[in-house]
Amino acid sequence: MNANVLGVINLIHESDELESLTASRCLATVPFGARYRLIDFALSSMVNSGITNVAVFAHTKYRSLMDHLGSGKDWDLHHRQSGLFVLPPVTGDISEVSRGDLFHFYQHRDYFTRSPFEYVVITRSHMVCNIDFGPAIAEHRASGADITVICKRQLEPPDGKARMVEIGKDGRITAIQDHYGRLRSDVVSMEMYVMRKDLLLELVDTSLAQGQDHLVRHAIMSRIGRLDIRAYLFDGYLGVINTLAGYYRNSMELLRPDVWRSLFFEPGPIYTKVKDEPPARYAEGAMTSNSLIANGCVIEGTVVNSILFRGVQIGKGAVVRNSIVMQNGLVGEGSVLERAILDKDVTIEPGRELRGAVQSPFLAVKRKVI
Amino acid sequence: MSRKRMIAMLLAGGEGKRLGVLTKDLAKPAVHFGGKYRIIDFALSNCAHSGIDTVGVLTQYQPLVLNTYLGIGSPWGLDRRDGGMAILPPYMKSKGGMWYKGTANAIYQNMGFIDRFDPEYVLIISGDHIYKMDYDLMLAEHEARGADATIACVEVDWKEAGRFGIMHVNDDGQIVAFTEKPKTPTSNLASMGVYIFSWPVLQRYLIRDESNRLSGNDFGKDIIPAMLQDDVRLQAYRFGGYWKDVGTLESLWEANMDLLAGEPPLDLHDSRWRIYSVNPNRPAHYSAPGAEIAGSLVNEGCVVEGSVRRSVLFYGVQTGAGSHVEASVVMPNVKIGRDVQICRAIIGEGAVIADGVSIGSPHGGVTVIGSDEFVAADHALMEVKQP
Numbered sequence: 001m002n003a004n005v006l007g008v009i010n011l012i013h014e015s016d017e018l019e020s021l022t023a024s025r026c027l028a029t030v031p032f033g034a035r036y037r038l039i040d041f042a043l044s045s046m047v048n049s050g051i052t053n054v055a056v057f058a059h060t061k062y063r064s065l066m067d068h069l070g071s072g073k074d075w076d077l078h079h080r081q082s083g084l085f086v087l088p089p090v091t092g093d094i095s096e097v098s099r100g101d102l103f104h105f106y107q108h109r110d111y112f113t114r115s116p117f118e119y120v121v122i123t124r125s126h127m128v129c130n131i132d133f134g135p136a137i138a139e140h141r142a143s144g145a146d147i148t149v150i151c152k153r154q155l156e157p158p159d160g161k162a163r164m165v166e167i168g169k170d171g172r173i174t175a176i177q178d179h180y181g182r183l184r185s186d187v188v189s190m191e192m193y194v195m196r197k198d199l200l201l202e203l204v205d206t207s208l209a210q211g212q213d214h215l216v217r218h219a220i221m222s223r224i225g226r227l228d229i230r231a232y233l234f235d236g237y238l239g240v241i242n243t244l245a246g247y248y249r250n251s252m253e254l255l256r257p258d259v260w261r262s263l264f265f266e267p268g269p270i271y272t273k274v275k276d277e278p279p280a281r282y283a284e285g286a287m288t289s290n291s292l293i294a295n296g297c298v299i300e301g302t303v304v305n306s307i308l309f310r311g312v313q314i315g316k317g318a319v320v321r322n323s324i325v326m327q328n329g330l331v332g333e334g335s336v337l338e339r340a341i342l343d344k345d346v347t348i349e350p351g352r353e354l355r356g357a358v359q360s361p362f363l364a365v366k367r368k369v370i
Numbered sequence: 371m372s373r374k375r376m377i378a379m380l381l382a383g384g385e386g387k388r389l390g391v392l393t394k395d396l397a398k399p400a401v402h403f404g405g406k407y408r409i410i411d412f413a414l415s416n417c418a419h420s421g422i423d424t425v426g427v428l429t430q431y432q433p434l435v436l437n438t439y440l441g442i443g444s445p446w447g448l449d450r451r452d453g454g455m456a457i458l459p460p461y462m463k464s465k466g467g468m469w470y471k472g473t474a475n476a477i478y479q480n481m482g483f484i485d486r487f488d489p490e491y492v493l494i495i496s497g498d499h500i501y502k503m504d505y506d507l508m509l510a511e512h513e514a515r516g517a518d519a520t521i522a523c524v525e526v527d528w529k530e531a532g533r534f535g536i537m538h539v540n541d542d543g544q545i546v547a548f549t550e551k552p553k554t555p556t557s558n559l560a561s562m563g564v565y566i567f568s569w570p571v572l573q574r575y576l577i578r579d580e581s582n583r584l585s586g587n588d589f590g591k592d593i594i595p596a597m598l599q600d601d602v603r604l605q606a607y608r609f610g611g612y613w614k615d616v617g618t619l620e621s622l623w624e625a626n627m628d629l630l631a632g633e634p635p636l637d638l639h640d641s642r643w644r645i646y647s648v649n650p651n652r653p654a655h656y657s658a659p660g661a662e663i664a665g666s667l668v669n670e671g672c673v674v675e676g677s678v679r680r681s682v683l684f685y686g687v688q689t690g691a692g693s694h695v696e697a698s699v700v701m702p703n704v705k706i707g708r709d710v711q712i713c714r715a716i717i718g719e720g721a722v723i724a725d726g727v728s729i730g731s732p733h734g735g736v737t738v739i740g741s742d743e744f745v746a747a748d749h750a751l752m753e754v755k756q757p
Contacts, residue, residue, distance in 0.1 A: 034654030035670070257656065257673070264653035274649040278638035279405035279669040279683070286664050294654040295406070295670050298639065307654070 005137060006117040006197060007046040007054035009039060010124055010215070012089075012101035014059070015161060017243045020365040021343060027242060028056075028125035029064040031326050031344070033254055033264070034294040034307050037068055038241060039125040040272045041263075047075050048268030049133035051121065052082035055111050057104055060097070062088060068273050075271045085111060100213030105204050112197055120200050122215070123192045126160065128239035128250065132267045133194070136232040140194040145230040147199070147220060149173060150192035152238045160239075160246030163189040163216070165231060173229045176221050190234060193220070237263050248341065248361050251307055251324050255290050277310045285316070301331070315350065323361075340364065374453065374487040376509055376566070378422050379480070380413055381473055382497035383430030388618045391740030392718055397429065399497030400436040401622070402701045402719065404629055404638060405667040405682045407647045408439060409616060410497035414446040415645045420505035422493065424453030426483050428476045430469060433459060439648060446646045458483060472587035478576040484569065492572055494565040494589065500625050501562070501613040502636060502643050508607045509566055517605035518571040519597060521545065522564035524613050533615065534560035535590040537606060545604040550590035559606070561590065562613055571602060612636040623716055623736045626682045626699045630665055638667075650685045650702070660691060676706070690725070698730070701741070718743065 009028070016027040028039035039056070046054050054077060058065055065086065069075075072084030089097050090107040105112075112120070119140075121133055131150070140148035151165050161179035165187040168174040177183040193215075203219040212218035220229065237259050239250035253259050264270055277296030282288075287302040296311035301318035308314070309326045315333035323340040331337060332350035339356035343366040348354065352370055356362030364370060386398025393401065399410035410427075417425050425448055429436055442448075443455030458480050460469050470476035477484075477494065484492060491512070493505055503522070512520040523537060536555045538547040548561075575593050579585050585592045597604055612635040616622040628635055638645060652671025657663060662677035671686040676693030683689075683700045690708035698715045706712070707725035715730035718741035723729065726747050730737035739745055 255656075257658070260653065260656055269651055270653070271651055274651065276644045276646050276649070278645070279667040280655065281639065282663045282666045282668065283632070284665045288657040288663060289661060290659045291657050292654040293657065293668070296639070303657075309654075 004117050005049075005051050005119045005121055005133070006112070006115055007051040008120055008122045009042050009046075009054065009056045010101055010122055011039075011062075011065075012057055012059045012104050014124055014126060015242050016126070017161075018241075018247055019244055019363055021244070021247070021341070021363070022061075024061060024366065025064040026059065026061045029068050030241070030247070031309060032128065032241065032247070032251065033270075034292045034309050035275075036270060036272045038128060039065070039068070040270050041128045041130060042123045042125055043075050044268065044270040045129070045131045045133065046121065046123075047077065047271065049131075049137075051133065052077070052079075053085075053115060053117065054083075055085040055087055055108070057101070057108065058086055058088045059104070062086075070273065074273050087111065100218070101215050102204050102207050102213045102219060105200070105215070106208055109201065109204065112201055115197075118197060119194060120197050121192065121194050122200075123190075126240065126242045127190045127192065128241055128263070129190070129234065129236055130263050130266060130268065130270060131192075131234055131236060133192075136192075136234075137194055139232050140230075143171070143230055144228065145172075146195060146227040147229045148194040148232050149176075149220075149229060150190045150194070150234055151187045151231045152190055152234050153187050154238070155186055158188055158238070158240035158246065159249040160242040162240045163191070165189045167231050171230050173224060173231050176216070176224065178217075187231065187233075188238070188240070190238065191216070194232075236266070239263075244341075244361070244363070245359060248324070248339075252305070252322070254292060254307065255305060260292070275310055280308075283316075286314075301333075309344075318348075337362075343368070346370070374424055374489040376422060376491040376493055376505075377424040377426070377453065377484065377487050377489045378417050378493040378495060378505075379477055379484070380410070380417075380425055380427045380495050380497055381476060381563075382410055382427050382436060383470055383476065384496070384498050384617075385431045386498070386617070389622065390619060391738055391743075392619070392622075392716070393432070394740060395432055395435070396741075397432045397436045398617070400432075400439055401616075402684055403500065403616065403622070404626060404645075405669045405684050407645055409500065410436070410440075411446075411645050411647045412500050412502070413495050413497050414443075414448070415643075416495075416501070416503050416505060417493075418446045418448065418646060419643055420503075422505060423448065423450050424487055424489075426456050426458045426480060427497070428458045428470065428480065430460060430476075433457075441648075445648050453487060456483065472592070473589045474576060474579055474585075474593045475587035477572075478580050478587070481573060481576065484573075489569050492567050492569050494563075494567065496563045498617060499562065499613060499615055500636065501609075502611060502640075502645075503564070503609060503613075505564070505566070508564070511607055512566045512568075512605065515543070515605045516603065517566075518568050518602045519594075520566045520605045520607050521548075521594070522562040522607045522609050523559050524562055524609050525558050526560040528555065528558050531555035531558045531560060533617070535563070535594070536560055539606045543606050543608070545598065545606050548590075548594050548598055548604075550588070550594075562609060563590075563615075564609075565589065571597075575602075619716065619736050619738055623699060623714070627680070627697065629667060629682065630680050652685050655683075658691075676708075676710075684719075697732075715739065721745065 077084035164183040164185040166175040280297040283300040286299040294310040300316040301314040311328040317334040336353045340362040382399040384398035386393035448455040614625040655672035658675040665680040669685040675691040684702040686703040689706040693710040701719040711728040713730040715737040720742040
């Protein structure tokens, strides 16, 4: 196992355009896949890869993050030999909260210096995948690279925003561009970086000393020629979820059994905060097709091509199509939902009709009554 | 350690002979129930909701799965600094040790455990009943009536009465007669096997019972009748809710089917009285195009391609296209192939049912397939007879 690796889930300045879904929560805790939060994928991947010390660099709107992660028990990160560290910004001045991630890494350098581990894996929360970091770390060691960037080659551009990467013939990365760049490449950066801990600390110090405070934009991209930066190509399912369109499209992808199976089971299970919900209950006259349904749901109506989170109730004669209903949603009798996303605790009164479009699904804010 | 008002002793050693192949390698309290739970979850959740933070779990037969499942009691909030859950198997002493001879002997052998907490009252419950009950209300009545012992009771079907401890009570609710498993019951008021004793009184009777070589060392057969002979105040506590002893295959199947009623007599969705359980952590279940699910409970991790009617699917069950599952209980991780017909059956954990197999019939008894069994198309030879 990779006991020599420290995990960091970096939530500082995560870009998000999920409208009201991220109005009161950070991107990391956006509900996804009927019972998970986005951060569960990065966290479970680390744990399943044998990484037993994980720091989550929280940034803003982190109440739901603290609530979700708790002691780390649900990810088995609460033992004497392991640990979950949720590290919110340390600052005396409110304006410093908006500084780049290197500044925040610097403020938490004790976390790095205290631990005996040699390597770090840094990820974000919006790259939804189920990955074994073991081979990536092994390749990083074998290649002698300074930094290994985990990437995915895909023909279609991702639904969310992602950096494109260009890989030279020798396997070294020759260019990294932001999502608005003009780089013609079929390689997407998964924003996962493997490097030695001392290199990271050096990058933090030298970059900050030069007035630069962004890990990727400054510390890594400006050193492409000087450092040996290589790509490790991941070939599993990847969902880039930092726009509403990306969220919706990738949610619907989960209804493909092959995606469901590979994202949730391979190479390991995805853990999340447990809830004591009973099994989903189907009444006589219920109908479902091509849907993901979590525990605690009560279905009396029809659910097609949809995702129901825990504790959702669908009343008699109600029809839910191509929609996502989050925790404790209530769709009243005879209501019709088509391409809708209901945030947690939304109530749709009986007899309502709500329809969205493919590119812009109807979005209901948390606790709204319609 | 501070004195505890009431602690619980949970009898979980049941061999469960009448559950046949389901308890071949499993203690009865660990048998799966209700799509997600194990039978013992109900008693433990009741303790949690009744404010009882100290529970001794007495185990004996096939304890591996049960002990692993219980762990340190955290799913039920029983991982406490003072008290919490303790698993109490029989053990050897310098003068020899022995298996638990009977329910009363099991408590007798653990008097040391109880005395550590110096409780005023001891609640005796067992791990093989399905019910939701606030033991604190029962304790309030025990105290209000000044009882030495209180036995919870329900009215059962007359034809079932012979399976239980049957009592007669007077107008004050005082128990005047008690017969364990009578051949010809004269009342249908049955003991639920839920007792509250004032600890000093119980301790006296346990010691006396142990010295009686003729005793079966059993609560129903020995302790309660002995108390009745003396002037110990025995009170009946009438329980109004749903209660089911799931000691037989038929009753286990029925109790599962009871959960599927339009207004189930035992509501698992009641958020004020959640049944806690070890959560197996599976993704939401997937119902494929062409799946039909109605009148059923379906747990996480299932993939449903066929039709499922009036059935209970535990986690990780797969049903292939063209298959029909009706009026059945399908335990965790069962794989059902294509074009399979299952009716009025209990399918044990991890069983594999090959394509085209037909199990059970709409009439007659409940068919049971044991855990991890493989049922091939010529399964008639392999079907398990009910004991």
